[in-house]
Amino acid sequence: MSALGARLESTWQKLLALAERRLPALTRLRAAEALPIRLHRRRIYVLPTAFGIGFGALLVIMQLGALNYANNAALLLTCFLAAAAWMSLFAGFRTLAGLELVAIHAAECHAGHALPLTLHFHASARARPSLRLRIGTHLFAFALAAGDGAGVAIQLPAPRRGWMRPGRMKLWTDQPLGLFVVWSWINPQTSILVYPAIEESAPPLPHGPGQLGERFSAGDGEEFSGLREYRSGDPQRRIAWKASARHDGLLVRESEVPVDDNRVLSYASLHGLDHEARIRRLTAWVIAADAAMLSYALELPELRIGPGLGHSHRHACLRALALMPDAPQ
Amino acid sequence: MxxxxxxxxxxxxxxxxxxxxxxxxxxxxxxxxxxxxxxxxxxxxxxxxxxxxxxxxxxxxxxxxxxxxxxxxxxxxxxxxxxxxxxxxxxxxxxxxxxxxxxxxxxxxxxxxxxxxxxxxxxxxxxxxxxxxxxxxxxxxxxxxxxxxxxxxxxxxxxxxxxxxxxGVPLAAAAFLFTPRLGSPLWGTPGAFAEARTGLDDHMSPGSMTELLVDDSPAFRVRFETAAPAPSARYFRSIVLPRFDGTTWTRQEAPAQPGLEPVVGEAPPIDYEVTFEPSHRPWLVALDVPLSADTGLRMRPDRTLSAVGGIRNPNQYRARSVLAYRLAPDLDPVDRQRALQLPEGFDPKTRELAGRWRSEGRNDDAVIASALAMFNAQFTYTLSAPLLGRNSVDDFLFDTRAGFCEHFSSAFVVLMRAAGIPARVVTGYQGGWWSDVGDYLLVRQSDAHAWSEVWLQGRGWVRVDPTAAVNPLRIESGADAAAGDRAWYSGSWWLPLRNRLDVINRLWTQSVVQFNALRQKSLLQPIGISSADQRDLLLALAGAFAAILLSASLWVMRSGRSTRHDALDAAWGRLCRRVARGGVRVRDNEGPLDFLDRSRAAFVDTPERARLEDLVDAYVGLRYAVTEPVLAEVQAFARKVREFRAPPRVQ
Known part of the structure; x- marks a missing residue:
């Protein structure tokens, strides 16, 4: 039964995709658009829900009963109920109309993990209770209070490294009575970079080229040799706070051993692993080196980054890894 | 979930x-x-x-x-x-x-x-x-x-x-007004399910009215064209019961003399309109003796009104009555015989008493007076009357001597017939509560009453109310005052209040409950359709719906657009317009700070300059320093912009 359901579902999706390719005007395929996206009346659709249709049938029965018994009190009650039901359509429309998606923020995410997204909506004068968002098969429910712009946190699965588009989202509500569904499609032109997956229990970091040359000093490379200006990416613990206090900008202690620290994480050196596995290991090493505060360089087939250390270096490396072309077939 | x-x-x-x-x-x-x-x-x-x-x-x-x-x-x-x-x-x-x-x-x-x-x-x-x-x-x-x-x-x-x-009120009102009512039910006969309702029945035996007399629900309402009759004259005849089998009084189906009993009016007629509550019985009421009534009603030979079927919905009708009259001055011999009929083998003591009065040579008037005097002297009025045996009238007259209208009218008529005077029992309502606010008379089921009519030579049928002889209060002030011994929980203590609130009930009944197919026909008179059929009504319904839904849609879409420019931008635009009055117009390629620089040059050494600097500063803070400005701060900014006045133009 479920197999049949899955087949039907996939057939339906194929039909839908075909229809959207061939009849974009009819299916309202929305090309990706730049943020902010504002929901106005020309892109908001309304239909009764299954419950709404059933409720309508019930109202007809009630109306007929009241008319048959020539009972005006019952008729009046039914009229009021029907009118309130109809007005719920307008209330539902107002829940969605004027809603504006301003920005989409993503936190760092590695493939295989959930991608945390924050959708920022523009502040509006009225509350928008009970909105729902469907991306693919993922459903999120949220509400926006009046007056304040709000970020709505959702999580999407990110199975692959590289650029990811949240894709078409259906923003819908059946406020306030569940009789009518009011919806709009949005397709924000936002791409989110998903970093490669991290190899679990990766081997330890390779030694740097220091083994070829002489070690300048023992210990942790903390031998003081001089001060220089702070450069973005320098680890915090190297900042000479006392010296910086007497100076305009931040100063960083330079040690004698930077060369020794300088690990080279090389794609080419990882023999015996397939393309993606190499990327996973390099990713694990970048993260490990960054956590250990060891300066490192990343060598990819067509790119060399570093040596360096720090936040921006790390992200440059991870970005390069994420955007590595797929393995040649 | x-x-x-x-x-x-x-x-x-x-x-x-x-x-x-x-x-x-x-x-x-x-x-x-x-x-x-x-x-x-x-x-x-x-x-x-x-x-x-x-x-x-x-x-x-x-x-x-x-x-x-x-x-x-x-x-x-x-x-x-x-x-x-x-x-x-x-x-x-x-x-x-x-x-x-x-x-x-x-x-x-x-x-x-x-x-x-x-x-x-x-x-x-x-x-x-x-x-x-x-x-x-x-x-x-x-x-x-x-x-x-x-x-x-x-x-x-x-x-x-x-x-x-x-x-939803406008939509509901339109739907209620214009939904075409059914002339006849689609399924079933609504009356078939009718549960027992209180109301007068077409038979009467002592004690049969007890339930009715404690029912406070409205029976009908009357609006008079002229002045309302005095309380003691408010007799509403409903059913005439000439046949007696010893315990129960019943109607006479076909009179010997065909046609209505003739009536000669001796006072100006009274026109009135009755709204009768559903009783699921056909009997209606008329004030005393009706001369004419609406065509849809039946007037029976004894001049009582009835509808064609049971009354399921409030029934409104007009009638004309007269309070002083001679009803059937000439009585057909067969009818006279019927009005004297008594079942054999019942109530011997009553017959004996009547015979004794006659043998003493008393005439009709004297016999009536004797009976009323007897009631007045020896009888008490109570709703909790003792039970009566086979000879019910004997038991009542000589034994229990306590009862209410049914007992009195029944005994009185038997007594009259025994004395050779044609007589019959009449049931209906008597009294009612006059509403000054609504200008109408409210009659409740508890105002149900039974009295007698005797036929006298030259005067026709004359009403005699033996209950009045026992308990004049019942007739003067109504059933409620007469039944003073009712318990507090019966709800009678707040009847005065309910009487006052009845005007709302009446309005409700008239405007909503009675809004039937007939009334709906005249609904479109203001726009020139004197008798609207179903098609007109449906058109009106569609028109009203379209108008309401269109205005609702416009309202929703307008309110969707009004937030297009946010409040901060609106306030900034206002500020720019104000400054432009001072001679500095914001350029398309200019940010707020550049704009401020140019404005500074224009507003040299005026207090407005400092204020403008503050405002631009606040705008930059709200617009660019935070992702989403706090609403209260935006409102404060807008308020300050409204207070800002551009300095006079410097040449």
Missing amino acids: RLSNRQFNLLAVSALIAVSAHLARLPWWLSIALVAVPPLRMFSRARSAKAISAWLRVPLVLLLVAVVILNYGNLFGREPGSALACGLLVLKLLESERIRDARTAAAFAAFVLMSALLFTQSIGYTLLVSSCLIVLLATLNALEPAPLDSNRPLGAELRTAALLLGL
Whole structure:
């Protein structure tokens, strides 16, 4: 039964995709658009829900009963109920109309993990209770209070490294009575970079080229040799706070051993692993080196980054890894 | 998604309210069961998340069906149908664990609420039931997922529900006014299900009216064209009962003399309009002796009115009556014989008394006077009359000597017939309560009355009310004053208040309950259609709907557009316009700070310059320093912009 359901579902999706390719005007395929996206009346659709249709049938029965018994009190009650039901359509429309998606923020995410997204909506004068968002098969429910712009946190699965588009989202509500569904499609032109997956229990970091040359000093490379200006990416613990206090900008202690620290994480050196596995290991090493505060360089087939250390270096490396072309077939 | 406890409890309360609208008509044990189940389930659900198994639910449904069939005989019709619906609603509650079930249950509760109105259409009840709609809609609203604040107070939902109902008023009014009413029912005969209603019956035996005399519900209302008659003259004849079998008085089907009893009016006629409440009987009322009445009514030979079928809906009609008259001055011999008929073998002592009076040589008037004097001297008026035996009149006249109008009129007529005077019993209503506000007379079922008419040579049928001889208060001040010995719990203590509020009832009855196909026809008169048929009504309905929905759509779309420019931009635009009045116009390629620089040059050494600097500073802070400005700060900024005045132009 479920197999049949899955087949039907996939057939339906194929039909839908075909229809959207061939009849974009009819299916309202929305090309990706730049943020902010504002929901106005020309892109908001309304239909009764299954419950709404059933409720309508019930109202007809009630109306007929009241008319048959020539009972005006019952008729009046039914009229009021029907009118309130109809007005719920307008209330539902107002829940969605004027809603504006301003920005989409993503936190760092590695493939295989959930991608945390924050959708920022523009502040509006009225509350928008009970909105729902469907991306693919993922459903999120949220509400926006009046007056304040709000970020709505959702999580999407990110199975692959590289650029990811949240894709078409259906923003819908059946406020306030569940009789009518009011919806709009949005397709924000936002791409989110998903970093490669991290190899679990990766081997330890390779030694740097220091083994070829002489070690300048023992210990942790903390031998003081001089001060220089702070450069973005320098680890915090190297900042000479006392010296910086007497100076305009931040100063960083330079040690004698930077060369020794300088690990080279090389794609080419990882023999015996397939393309993606190499990327996973390099990713694990970048993260490990960054956590250990060891300066490192990343060598990819067509790119060399570093040596360096720090936040921006790390992200440059991870970005390069994420955007590595797929393995040649 | 499983219902939260809050959602379930709200649903249970809605179901409880819907069921309680029916409680008065259900058997007491079913009422108790139906009221007890929802709170029990609320309690058990709060303690454990377990759903109720189908092994319990299915037998309960079968039990419910069995119980309804046992109690009512079948499943269909209003009474068993509503009992079944109430039971099913409560059982539906037991299986409501998901949003979908809960919505179905809420919709079904609406149906149960509406069916309660099929039994009673009074304004109080309708308002009560309608106000339950708010709870119902609030329940549906609460079934929406709202993850931000699951612990919010009920106020938001109730407000939403009230708002929806309020916005729906124009639509509901249009639908109510223009929905074409059915001339005849689509299925069944609504009267077939009619449950027992109180009202006068076409037979009378001592004690048969007791139930009626303690019923405070309105029987009919009368609006007089001219001045209303005095309280003691407010006799509304309904049924004439000439036949007597020893215990029961009944109607005479066909009189010997065909046609109406002739009447000679001796006073100016009175025109009036009666609105008769549904009684499920054909008998109507007319003030004393009617000369004419609306064409749709039947006037029987004894000059009483009746409708063609049972009265199921309030019936409004006009009639013309006269209070001083000679009714049937010449009596047909057969009719006279009938008016003297007494069953053989009953009430020997009464006959003997009448014979004694006659043998003493008293004439008709003297016999009547003797009887009334006897009643006045030795009898008491009470609603709790002792039971009477086979010779009911003998027992009453010589033994118990206590009773009310039925006993007195019955005994009086027997006494008259025994004395050779043609006489008959008349039932109807007497008295009523005059509403100064509404300018009409309200007559309740408790004003039901029975009196006598005797036929006198040259004067025709003359009304004699023996009850008045015993208890003049009954006639002068009404049934309520006469029955002074009623207990406080009978509700009579607040009857004066209810009398005053009756004007609302009357308005309700006239404007809503009686709004039938006939009245609907004249609805479109203002736009030149004197008699609207179904097509006209449907057109009007469509027109009204289109107009209302169009304006609602326009309103919704306009309010959607008004937030296009946010408040901060609007305030900034206003500031730019103000500054432009001072001679500096913002350029398209210019940011606020550049704009400020140029403005500085223009507003040298004016207090406005400092103010402008503050404002631009605030704008930059609000627009660029934060992702989303705080609404209160934007409003403060807008206020300051409104206070800003550009300096006069410097040349």
